Amino acid sequence: MKNFLIAVAFLLGTATASLAQKADFEPEIAAFEAQPAPAANSIVFVGSSSIRVWNGLTEAFPGKTVVQRGFGGSEMNDAIKYIGRIIAHDRPKQILLYEGDNDIGQSNASARDVYARFTTFFALARKMAPSATITFISIKPSVARKQFLATQAEANRLIKTYLSGQKNASYIDVYTPMLDAGGQPRAELFQADGLHMNAQGYDLWKQIIGPALK
Template identity: 50%
Template sequence: MAFEAKDLVSPPPKNAILFTGSSSIRLWDNLQESFPDKVVLNRGFGGSTLLDVIRYADRIITPYRPKQIVLYAGENDVATDKVSAQETYERFVTLFRTIRKTLPKTPIVFISMKPSPSRRPYFPVIQEGNRLIRNFLAKQRRTTYVDVYTPMLNANGQPKGELFKADSLHMNAKGYVIWAEKLRPVLK
């Protein structure tokens, strides 16, 4: 994996806040600038699903022994794998338990699945998946659910197009401003 080769050349910081998940994390080019007073490490990889993060957890999460984990995943499960909200939730729980086995006290922050305009047909499933994951995390220790879905909607309940690139899937800098605002209060 490219991360392992990169780590050999330039060792990652210790005790960092680890951001992982799909391209919404990978493409966060100014992650460190968004949180200048934090030590952050970006280990997002494009197109990934929760199953991918589970498969590579022992390579992209565990070795870093992060002080906190920030996860964005699930949207690709719904839209690419075409799975239900329940199955997305079950995949998340599997990942959560996988992380807890090796890092039982590390706080986990889940960024809700976002309302990408190109994935409008999946909004009901995304909303239900978000609800299931939020309810699960409310019963767990050292967890935080961060809602980015709602602040990315306009007054009519539609996605704010100005937050997205031309593909209507990936966010532009304005989208990341919202994410940073929502995450700042919960980062360790």
């Protein structure tokens, strides 16, 4: 246990020492912890607003115990900071992560930055939930952030390649189906802000993500 705690502290320190948090998500994390613990072997969705504002997520996949742990505006380092508290509470059999969108769109992170942060998240999640399947939902293309398409695609590629060499890990591609024939984000999938998805966008995600759930 002592060695485990040292390893976790090292990974957290490496990820966050030089990166100040842009928002305080403590109230949201505390609210998650205050909720009754779900059944063991739950499926936990962690991530930014694409997870937080997914209305009906917990009911979207019948027969699955789905837990919604999104906190809007978060970046990969926020997921790293709080993942221990989320996992300890929810005891998942699968962790689905949606982050990286804001790293690139808010903080102008490079694809390599996002990749490095993800591998830190993966290492922590693996230590905390050794038998859980860790799944990355690819960074989505959006109308509001179409100037970042190349960076998003490269970050997705790096993470997909990394996961292909890991056990109990998977990658879900929502990026490609959200592009039109011209390689641009499909506007019909988004709300008026061009960033957050509408019901049609989430219906598409449901179709893509459902088969990947354990």
